[in-house]
Amino acid sequence: MLNIGCHLSISKGYESMGKDAIKIGANTFQFFTRNPRGSKAKAIDVDDVEKLKIILKENKFAPVIGHAPYTLNICSADERTREFALEVMEDDLKRMEYLPNNLYNFHPGSHVKQGVDIGIQYIIEALNKILKPEQTTLVLLxxxxxxxxxxxxxxxxxxxxxxxVTLSDKMGVCLDTCHVYDAGYDIVNDLDGVLNEFDKIIGLNKLYAIHLNDSKNPFNSHKDRHENIGKGYIGNEAIFKIINHPLLYKLPFFLETPNDLSGHEEEIKLLRESYQN
Structure with a gap:
């Protein structure tokens, strides 16, 4: 079965996300842990979370993703900005344990002209502070x-x-199709080559999820503008190859396309009809 979902709003609660996912034919979903453009997070309603857990179990959902806010920059040149990002992520990981054995995804951040090596060192230091041996949540770059x-x-x-990262078993990667295409990895004409390169450098055992998005911009443009499935430069043919690829088809796929719930329902239907495994 294709494990496919989209980004859902947590504003109506945890159980509501599970019901919305089922309504559109999804068997997983992604949600922001808090305001995606800020830092506020609602207090955890344990009963609401328990209702979602029942939905996930009864409907055999694939792992779900909690996504960190976009505004966080854990490798900023500003010390307080880095501290704030660390505080938010540490709290997010505590909150994710109410939904054990799932995924937490974040953007590594921007080094703001400090140099990539300095930025990477800040990220490593932060992760080594917030990751705990007892956590069940996998953190995805x-x-x-x-x-x-x-x-x-x-x-x-x-x-x-x-x-x-010291606790390397708590870490993995989420591959975003729009991002890698825009970054210069040709998943349209050489998907096997890209996956071979990923395996050689990182290891496919570290790939836990895929953000399935088309791109508004051409190959190697270094932009970040998602497009609806089949409406951009990646196109349906390449997207269908991705969801059916023998190295990828068992992973959970998450739509981040610029759609409403009904639009995502149509995309999920299209993708399920194109799934051959």
Missing amino acids: ETMSGKGTEVGRTFEELKQILDG
Whole structure:
């Protein structure tokens, strides 16, 4: 079965996300742990979380993703900005344990002209402070498109972070199709080559999830603008190859396309019809 979902809003609660996922034919989903443009998070409603856990179990959901706010920059040049990001992520990981054995994804951040090596060192230091041996949540580094001074635009940069983290078994990667295409990895014409490179540098055993997005911009543009499935430069044919690839088809896929719930329902239907495993 194709494990596919989209980004859902936590504003109505945990159980509501599970019900919305089922309504659109999804069997996983992603959600922001708190305001994606800020830092506020609602207090955990344990009963609400328990209701979601029942939905996930009864409907055999794949792992879900909690996504860190976009505004965090854990490798900022500003010390207080780094401290704030660390505090938020540490709290997020505590909150994720109410939904054990799931995933937490974050953007590595921007080094803001300090140099990528300094940025990576800040990320490593933060992760070594907040990761705990007892946590059940896997923390995923997201592949980035390479705009500005983003860290994580290459597999080598992600590998450098992973190598520096002491609790490496708590870490993995989320591959974003729009981002890697924009970063210069040709998943349209050479998907096998890209996956071989990923395996050689990082290891496919570290790939836990895929953000499935088309791109509004052409190959190697170093932009970050997602497009609806089949409407961008990646296109349906390449997307269908990704979800059916023998090295990828068992992973959970998460749509971050610029759609409403009904649009995501249509995309999920299309992808399920194109799934051959």
